[in-house]
Amino acid sequence: MSLDLFSGVERAVEEISVRLAARGHEVSVVCRGRYNLGGENLYRGVRLKNLPAIYTKHLEAISHTALGAVEAMRGYDIVHFHATGPCLFSFLPRCSGRGVVATVHGLDWQREKWKGFAKMVLKAGAWASGRFPHRTIVVSRVLRQYYADAYGRPTTYIPNGIAPVVKKPLDRLGRFGVRPDHYILFLSRLVPEKGCHLLIRAFQKVQTDMKLLMVGGGSYTANYVESLRKMAASDPRIIFAGALYGDDKAEAFSNARFMVLPSTLEGMPIVLLEAMNYECPVLCSNIPANLDVVEAGGGQSSYAQTFECGSENDLVQQLKSMVESDFSLKETAARARQYVAREYSWDRVTDLTEEVYFSVRNALNV
Template sequence: MRSGQAKMILLVHSESEKYKFEDMKIVFIGQKGIPAVYGGVEKHVEEIAVRLARAGHDVTVFTRPSYTPADLTDHRGVKLRSVFSLPTKHLDAITHTFLSIFYACRLKPDVVHFHSIGPSTLLWLAKLLMPRSALVATFHTQCYHHAKWNRFARWYLKIGEWMINRIPDRTITVSRVLAEYTLRRYGRVASYIPNGVALPRSVGAHHLAKWDLQAGDYILSVSRLIRHKGIHHLIRAYQKIYPDKKLVIVGSGFHTDDYVAELEELAVGDPRIIFTGNQSGQALEQLFANAALFVQPSESEGLSIALLEAMSYGLPIIASDIPENQEALGRAGYFFRDRDSDDLADKI
């Protein structure tokens, strides 16, 4: 992703001179934090924020203490501001967003950039308190489809979806599928700016020894361990065919202890299935670079950064046939029927 592409997110009301373009003060709200340890939204924000800071803008990212160490105040030229949140499944995002808005007011930003529909339920408050700031929001995915949410949470997230398509000066989507949905459902013409990933470099393989792995001897999947990511489908498919490759699952849960326990129970007694936990930096790069196959079994996505990363390494890929994966992968891989472990086993 080039810095020029990152700047595109800031072209709000380009026909007027309401907002200046150069040397802007920009704040990001809604993400857990950076540097990205896990999470597509966090990787997305990091890539854009760092490039904007490099271009000379004054960039602040609000972070959660449960994700980014509170004493970390700068990352590659981006200012980090740790803001309190209640670290529970239902209150983490909303409490952090609420307080971040008030901290943002003190900074008098030129641009306020929200991420995801959960935090976007408070776009109205940002609009009220910062009327002179350009308000931008990125619609990453329809979170209410995710199995972890109860009925009330899904209703609340749908309010956030309405807000993200009504309140900001500019709505961004990361996929054409979402852009078409926002036009059809809300009559909103969104700016389509897809996720991007940095091109890989030569990274070696020495980190693989941590898990007794060798180049080319494992199947890889990278995601948070959350039910809608479909890792249970992958484990079941893998166990149907007993391939001669190990299965490496990179990631951890997030308020999903029951699901993580379910996955561990599925894998019990099979030493070929390896859970590495969250990985980043060179360790993650080496896991990608040396895999024999990448599998992305998600039931719901926006535009999967892990899938794009696997493509950047030139890996053979199998993905669920949801529209967002078909948009990202096109003819560069294979698809299996969503939620069908038998079909996934056949494709592997």
Template sequence: MKIVMFGLKGIPFTAGVEVMVEELGSRLVKRGHDVTVLVRPHYTPRSLTEYRGMHLVHLPSIPTKNFDAISHSFLSVFKSVSLNPDVVHIHSTGNSIFSFFPRWFGIPTVVTSHGLDWQRAKWGKLARWYLKMTDFTTCIFPTATVVVSRRLQTYYHEHYGRSATYIPNGASQVNRIPPDEIKKYGLAGNDYILFASRLVPEKGCHYLLEAFQKLDTPLKLVIAGDDNTDREYIKLLKKLAPPNVIFTGFIKGKLLEELLSNAYLYVLPSEIEGLSVGLIEAMNYQNCVLVSDISENMEVIGNAGMTFKNKSVADLMEKMTYIVNNPKYVEEQRHASYQSIQSRYNWEEVADQYEQLYTSIQRSH
């Protein structure tokens, strides 16, 4: 089967959609499928034309906040049709408006909704209106609609009366590794709290910094992440940060693996999510986790970890204080986190479900 995917920045990358495409696409290649991923050259080096068996095709875009994704997807939909695939797989709701075009040419299309993008704080009124409108096209235009969380499945059913196929993200088998590169930050292991995500307002890092300021602990706080679209927000975070906060910037590879392997606690205070790949990975690395009590985060953690009231600095500080003062609880939660993820999120099962979906829409198209 020949599959073309677009609607992401590029691979290899450590963000949610990009991780999903990399893990899914590489597994489909191993099963004998031909997978082409359309990428943006300012995220993927032009010299990289193949990765983990997937063909990478570079298409330009207008690299601004409002036009980067949509300009790339506009070119991608024409390119995808020219490649004459068996299935076109489009990622993110904002790109769903293009999914009718391959169908005109008799090509089945899948759109995966990774979250409700219009809820993100960075968008202005016009962009937010457009993204909210594409919730509707996500349900109507493609041959099949996929969602990564049960909450999204309920949302599309309640608002548009449409059934979406639930296929979550997955987790790979990983090995925890001892501290090495993180020593350059003065970290020895088990001596820091970790936040690893994009530095945008909806991820709630400002709540974490405000709570950490009031926390009586020798632990450091590591903020691992960056975002080129909101530099003012990052400046605000650095103003809020006391001296024992470490900003690593964007990281990946061994350094990220070390941070995930050796944290005392992982905190995700996000206001909105689709299904957090970062949270899944943190739990997969046997971390005790503390997350905001939004339904998407609660869906991921299951019976493991602890929650605090969304946007409440006071409740976040109270829960952090308990966890910091109870290392026995942390050790218990490490095992619970790992078991919770391994029992529910598996990339091989994700690949099975997509493979079955592609086959079924080919037959019915």
């Protein structure tokens, strides 16, 4: 079983928790039983606690988190909440004397799938994430500035990380009719803020026999996914592969001509780190969260091509340029791989997270 099912949050929880367990800490992760398909209660030294949830778009996360927060009120030194919504309940373990830490992976209330009351609840969760925990971690410098400006709250910047990987030759992905270095990769959730629709429209204006491999599933966005399929129906070059994991995902990164992330909203996009880690060239929108990953030294060095967020014309031009490029792409990708190996490491992320835990525990013991 892998906890890496849907997003960067699950990946971060998995990578940090197994490392903490390996260091001798007793670590428990509260899971939604539906997704722990093997029914396991131990994963690489981490105890998995399955709790129920009301499995609907608006109630799944909040119902599960409420139960998890009650569970966390006893028997733990540190309780770590991930994402803003769950932080609504972070006052419960704090009131029971637990040390409370929160990690903000993004401003969920800004996501297009949330409307009305749900958006209000997520806004309240963002506020709570800056008020209830003893320490708040943010995964990007953009978020750190936001919390300082919006809530006057100092936060600790700890980015997500990557682990060493081995590139995979194309094998299993042959079932989609793609060839090495002859397809463009999109790999993320099929939700509006990822810009999937913009990419499809732009790609349809590029004269090439390369494929566009759309990898990912929806997240309570069935109507949006259906609209993407209808948009792409007349272009046989566009392939919807669904979600890919393990070796399939490694093959996708290893053999793509380049990957595109045309998102309008991100917290800290792990997928960019993953692509760069596989030496896969990257084209991404120029939103601050993406630039925070692909640029170094305040923009003095860039490890990806960028385009103006939301601009179909600019995306078309950049796609054409990268389809026609070869050596320059590979040269930049090689430098990018060295950069992420040097600057982003799950071991370092775990070190910094552990320091936050100790600081909270020590403050409570004074």
